[in-house]
Amino acid sequence: MEMAAIAIGESEWEVAVPDKPLKDKLYFENLKSVVIDTNLCSRCLTCAAICPGGITVVENKVDFPDYEDKCLDCGACVRVCPRFVYEPKSGLGSYIDFIAGRSKRFAGQDGAMVTELIVSAIEMGMIDRGLFAGRDEKWATEMFHVREPEQLAITTLGGTKYTFADVLPELKKAVMFTKRGVGVVGTPCIVSGIRKLQQEFPLFRERVKLVVGLFCTENFHYGDISKFLQEKGVDFDKLIKTDITKGKFIATMTDGEVKFKVKEVEEIVASGCNVCTDFTALKSDASVGSVGSAAGFSTMIVREENAKEIIGYIKEKGYADFDEATPEELDYLINLKKGREKNIKK
C-alpha cells in the first residue's frame, strides 16, 4: 500500500491506495483494465465523483479522455470503486423490521415511502437536504436537492426512472453544502459506492446521514431505453409513469399504455447489471421496493437505527398507513440476481 493526498473542496486527506495489478500503468489504466474493459463496471460513478482529473461517461462507458495527460495517478478511483476488488453479495440481508407502507402525504412509484422517509428525515432535523433523481420532459434523469417538503410539488421527483442517475457526483456537491447532513437514494450499485466513499473519506462518513436503497433487477443507458420505448410507440410528452412488474414493462401515458414483455429489453440491459447480485441494496440504512407488498404500498427493509427512528416519527405523526410485507415474495428476484454470479469472470 502507498499513501496519496486527495483533496475534496478545501479539505485534504492522506489515503492508502492499493497496489496496482498493472504496476507500470496509471491507476486509471488499472481501473480500465480490471473494471471497465471487462464489463464489470456498474456505472455508479463513484470514481467520477472523486476523480480530481476528469473521469466521466462517454457513449455509455465510464472513461477519462486524455487521461495520459490529466490523470494524477492518485489512486482515488480504484480505492472507491466497489468492483475493483469485487465481492458480490446477495440475499435479504439483516434487518430490524420488514414492513409495507403507504404515504398519506405524497404520491410516488408505489407507496411513496422513499419520499416520505427523506422528507420526514428533513423535518426531524436529521438531514437538511435529500438528493432526488428527477427527470426532464424526455425522461432523462436530473438530480435535485430537496430541502423543503413543498419542493415535492415537482411531481417528477418521485417515481422510478429506468435509466441511470448521476447520484454520486451530486452527492459530492451535497456534502460540501450541507450543515446537518445529507439523505440520498439509489440503486444497490449506488449504495455500494456511497459506502466505499464513507469508508475512505471522513467528509462522506460524517455528512451522509441517511442512505435509502432501492430494490433493483436492472437498469438501462438513457440512449438505449429511450430509443427502444420510442420505437414501441411511447410518446415522452405524454408519458407519466414507467414500471416493470410481473415480467412486463408498462409505460403509462395520458392517453393509454404501451406494454411488452421485459425479456424484450434484455439485450439493452446495461452490462454491469449482468454481474450484479444485489437485489435488495444490502448496505442501505433502509431498502425500499415494490415486490413483497400489496399494490400501492412500498415494501421496506428497515436495516439501521436511523431508519427505524424515521419510521417511528412517521408513525407518531400518522403520515403513512402500514401493512404487513412478505419477505418470501422477494425470493425469486433475489435468486435471479444471485445466479448472475456465474457471469463474473474470475
Ligand SMILES: Cc1cc2nc3c(=O)[nH]c(=O)nc-3n(C[C@H](O)[C@H](O)[C@H](O)COP(=O)(O)OP(=O)(O)OC[C@H]3O[C@@H](n4cnc5c(N)ncnc54)[C@H](O)[C@@H]3O)c2cc1C
Ligand atoms: C432502475 C430501477 C429498477 C428497479 N427494479 C425493481 C424491481 O425489480 N423490483 C422492485 O420491487 N422494485 C424495483 N425498483 C424500485 C421501485 O421501482 C420503486 O422505486 C420503489 O418501490 C420505491 O417506490 P416509492 O413509491 O416508495 O418511491 P418514491 O417515493 O416514488 O421515490 C422514488 C425515489 O427513487 C429515486 N429514483 C428514481 N429513479 C432512480 C434512478 N434511476 N436512480 C436513482 N434513484 C432513482 C427518486 O429520486 C425517488 O427518491 C427499481 C427502481 C429502479 C430505479
